[in-house]
Amino acid sequence: MDKIRALIVDDSSVMRKIVERSLRQAGIDLDKVLEASNGAEALTALHENVVDLILCDINMPVMDGLEFVRQVSTVESAKGVPIVMITTEGSESHVVQALTAGARGYIRKPFTPDQVKEHVLPVLGKRS
């Protein structure tokens, strides 16, 4: 597997570190990890960087994760990049909204590194 450039979007810096650690524990070879604390920051990061994978929370200030996912396709270089949601929101309607907006995976917090592996590995390298 090639080295991966990942963007982790969560308003908690602690959670961003845990997600990064979980990716490494899943055996994903990370070349570069970008962090953003809300959807607006994440969009700015995507305008300035090319990434292979996005992991994104839903409940965040400024711009939430669902709105961010809807807007990702407006960034040319980010079109089709796999997005996996990692969130405390566990309802079916949130899952449906996220997948309809373009997310490729959905992980509920609290989560184990194995769940990250299970949901992230299948979508890596597969642009939609």
Add this chain to the structure above:
Amino acid sequence: MSTDTSFITRSHEENWLPVLELAIEEVFEIMLGCRVKPMARSESLPNAEFTAMIGLAGALCGILTVCCSHRTAGEIAKRMLGDAADSEEQIADALGEICNMIAGNFKNKLAGTDERCMLSVPTVISGEEYSFHSMAEGSSVETALLFEGAPIAVRLQLES
């Protein structure tokens, strides 16, 4: 796990306390790799040197708080981040995220409620010199658990 909330003849506290305790236990076990256990009533509640809170709106309206001592909050952050957890900001962030996950895990276990209940982003207060006034003056569900021998208090205050 999902819990049927149709059994409305019992009080909220009786219905929801075991659900809340399960939600807390799962968060600590999965994210921190340790077990917490309910405290005996005779044991002392924690010094609320750190208080994390998260608002609930919609089908469930109120506030969930997690209180513990500074030392306990630091241990929680260390469990989550390793030795990298050394600043007050990281300790507050870690406790806020624990509160967030407990609230989310709790509402996700209440069948029919998770769809219609929204969570705020967490807020964390450090220091004991404050008074807590919630507009959600209804029933409450509270429990205290031991994390590595130290008490943590969790309270769900609901609007009537």
